[in-house]
Amino acid sequence: MTADLAAIVAARNRMRGRPVRSIAAALAAAAARWRHDPEVRTELARTTDLSPAMLNIVAPLVAEPIDTDALVELHAREAEAHGPALIAHVLASNVPALAVPAIALSCLAGAAVVVKSGRADRVSASAFARAVAEVDPDLGATILATYWPHEATETERAVLAAADVVSITGTNEAIATISRRTNARVVAHGARTSVALMRDDAPAAEMAALAVDIVLYEQRGCLSPTTVFVAGGANVREFARGILAALDAAAVPFPMPQSTVARASRRVAIETARFAGATVLEGSGGAVVLGVPPGTIDDALIGRTVAICPFDGDSLAGFRRGEIECIGIGGMVEIGEDFFREHGVSRVCPVGRMQRPRIDWPRGQRPALGSLFRDEYEPRIQFES
Numbered sequence: 001m002t003a004d005l006a007a008i009v010a011a012r013n014r015m016r017g018r019p020v021r022s023i024a025a026a027l028a029a030a031a032a033r034w035r036h037d038p039e040v041r042t043e044l045a046r047t048t049d050l051s052p053a054m055l056n057i058v059a060p061l062v063a064e065p066i067d068t069d070a071l072v073e074l075h076a077r078e079a080e081a082h083g084p085a086l087i088a089h090v091l092a093s094n095v096p097a098l099a100v101p102a103i104a105l106s107c108l109a110g111a112a113v114v115v116k117s118g119r120a121d122r123v124s125a126s127a128f129a130r131a132v133a134e135v136d137p138d139l140g141a142t143i144l145a146t147y148w149p150h151e152a153t154e155t156e157r158a159v160l161a162a163a164d165v166v167s168i169t170g171t172n173e174a175i176a177t178i179s180r181r182t183n184a185r186v187v188a189h190g191a192r193t194s195v196a197l198m199r200d201d202a203p204a205a206e207m208a209a210l211a212v213d214i215v216l217y218e219q220r221g222c223l224s225p226t227t228v229f230v231a232g233g234a235n236v237r238e239f240a241r242g243i244l245a246a247l248d249a250a251a252v253p254f255p256m257p258q259s260t261v262a263r264a265s266r267r268v269a270i271e272t273a274r275f276a277g278a279t280v281l282e283g284s285g286g287a288v289v290l291g292v293p294p295g296t297i298d299d300a301l302i303g304r305t306v307a308i309c310p311f312d313g314d315s316l317a318g319f320r321r322g323e324i325e326c327i328g329i330g331g332m333v334e335i336g337e338d339f340f341r342e343h344g345v346s347r348v349c350p351v352g353r354m355q356r357p358r359i360d361w362p363r364g365q366r367p368a369l370g371s372l373f374r375d376e377y378e379p380r381i382q383f384e385s
Helices: 002-014 020-034 038-047 052-063 068-078 098-108 125-133 154-161 172-179 202-218 236-250 258-275 336-344
Strands: 084-092 111-117 143-147 165-169 187-190 193-199 225-231 278-283 285-288 305-310 326-330 347-350
Touching: 002 084, 002 111, 002 143, 002 154, 020 052, 020 098, 020 125, 020 336, 038 052, 052 098, 052 202, 052 225, 052 285, 068 098, 068 143, 084 098, 084 154, 098 111, 098 125, 111 154, 125 143, 143 202, 154 285, 165 172, 172 187, 202 236, 202 285, 225 236, 236 278, 236 285, 258 278
Parallel strands: 084 111, 084 165, 111 143, 165 187, 193 225, 193 326, 225 305, 285 305, 326 347
Antiparallel strands: 278 285
């Protein structure tokens, strides 16, 4: 592994002085190749319990933000003259293809990059590295895709010792464990959730858009809404029925996972919520939960299940500051910027776009590219229209 790391750093050094647009164009072309790689979808269907229909939608969503002009503009805003020589990414696999933007941003930063894939997705990183090498062999030589188990290994020790920056995506416990094993600067992306804010008289089209946000990735990612706050509040139960109908409609193109483990754990969680006093409305495409305090929905309930709560000035108090990554907004709801800043929200967008972040999405209010160069920065909030 030490020789492999030295090789990608040497390849990175040979790339010094390469025009940014040239690198950006190669990454965009590789993302387009990755998007159509049949091995990626076949393997992810086998390992992630996401349906082929789901993967046919999310693969383009992963590739879409890696656009030449967007990368060049991001570099102009956030890059610095001197950056890290080697960036290591230790990734989770709650959602697939986290490796693709990780590699793209590291290459854009001018660094060599090594990616440790999550257990359930060992194909996305290697497939994207292969696509980059096919488009641009010199750039491809700066990328190393690998895997090691959770336990400390010689491979992990070599990577964590050589890296200038270690970016970790995973549970807070995993981040703490890995951080103790390295002296590199750590960029941590821990557990977060997302919510939506809509009016009780939201049109059916907005509810349908929100249902897709809930369904995509089977609600496993930090951009997946788990709670819907309803402004107005007069018709919360009627609103809940509308969301349930939208989830049922979304289940036609995106059938719910039918694995025994998933169905059993979800059933136990739903009955536990009922026993605790919540009202649960179930349909063929998901469920809505009424009568639970915001921020307390059981993790086992995710999988096309959302809590519906009235919205008031203290509605987000049940969430820790920084726990909410994204807020999806219905068209007729207006909230001042200070509200989002106060709660540590990173991204605000219309419902229907929650699962379509741009490449410059400031995860955890960190600048997407700038956080690979430095620790100090102003917290960022991205507003999308």
